[in-house]
Amino acid sequence: EPEVTQTPSHQVTQMGQEVILRCVPISNHLYFYWYRQILGQKVEFLVSFYNNEISEKSEIFDDQFSVERPDGSNFTLKIRSTKLEDSAMYFCASSGVGANYGYTFGSGTRLTVV
Amino acid sequence: QKEVEQDPGPLSVPEGAIVSLNCTYSNSAFQYFMWYRQYSRKGPELLMYTYSSGNKEDGRFTAQVDKSSKYISLFIRDSQPSDSATYLCASPGGVSGGYNKLIFGAGTRLAVHP
Numbered sequence: 001e002p003e004v005t006q007t008p009s010h011q012v013t014q015m016g017q018e019v020i021l022r023c024v025p026i027s028n029h030l031y032f033y034w035y036r037q038i039l040g041q042k043v044e045f046l047v048s049f050y051n052n053e054i055s056e057k058s059e060i061f062d063d064q065f066s067v068e069r070p071d072g073s074n075f076t077l078k079i080r081s082t083k084l085e086d087s088a089m090y091f092c093a094s095s096g097v098g099a100n101y102g103y104t105f106g107s108g109t110r111l112t113v114v
Numbered sequence: 115q116k117e118v119e120q121d122p123g124p125l126s127v128p129e130g131a132i133v134s135l136n137c138t139y140s141n142s143a144f145q146y147f148m149w150y151r152q153y154s155r156k157g158p159e160l161l162m163y164t165y166s167s168g169n170k171e172d173g174r175f176t177a178q179v180d181k182s183s184k185y186i187s188l189f190i191r192d193s194q195p196s197d198s199a200t201y202l203c204a205s206p207g208g209v210s211g212g213y214n215k216l217i218f219g220a221g222t223r224l225a226v227h228p
Contacts, residue, residue, distance in 0.1 A: 035216075043158065043202065043204075043218040044218075045215040045217070056214075056215055058215075093216075103148070103206075103216055104160065105150075105157035105160075107156055108155070108157045110155065
């Protein structure tokens with residue numbers, strides 16, 4: 001069964017450092033997303049991406065965040081200067097088009113900012 | 115006002131019990147609804163999605179939507195210890211879905227004990 005692949009599974013970084021989280025969405029999906037889940041809290045939408053541009057972003061997704069699809073398969077989330085409160089699980093997801101779509105999530109990257 | 119509300123539990127049941135998990139939503143424009151299962155420190159896994167009111171069955175799982183009361187339910191028959199996880203309800207909100215962000219409930223933690 002097709003899956004969304006995320007790397008690394010766990011990233012530890014020092015406050016103020018830049019991190020890049022990587023995702024390989026399902027190959028025939030057209031919509032890509034990043035969500036995050038702070039420990040014990042609900043899954044929150046960060047950003048959606050379609051046709052090589054951001055289609056929607058949340059209030060969380062400020063200037064410190066950026067997304068990129070550098071080639072035909074990868075989708076990345078960059079945090080320029082990490083803060084302690086960025087510590088969370090970050091999930092990449094992708095979806096297809098039409099009534100029978102399904103949003104498929106990756107296993108996540110656990111980001112720990114120290 | 116929270117758009118999707120869900121009792122976080124935890125809910126503890128004996129093996130073989132019928133489990134009922136519930137969500138309410140506030141926006142009558144919501145048309146698609148999904149149930150995800152999330153194991154600890156893993157990504158959400160799509161269990162079922164529904165579009166219209168009524169029931170949808172898949173094996174031991176039945177999803178029910180009552181749009182008149184804005185109520186969503188997931189029933190698990192013959193529950194197994196492997197069903198122990200957090201169950202998330204979600205909706206892409208508006209009419210088309212597909213590219214819309216998912217709005218999640220807080221998740222209900224379920225424990226099925228042998």
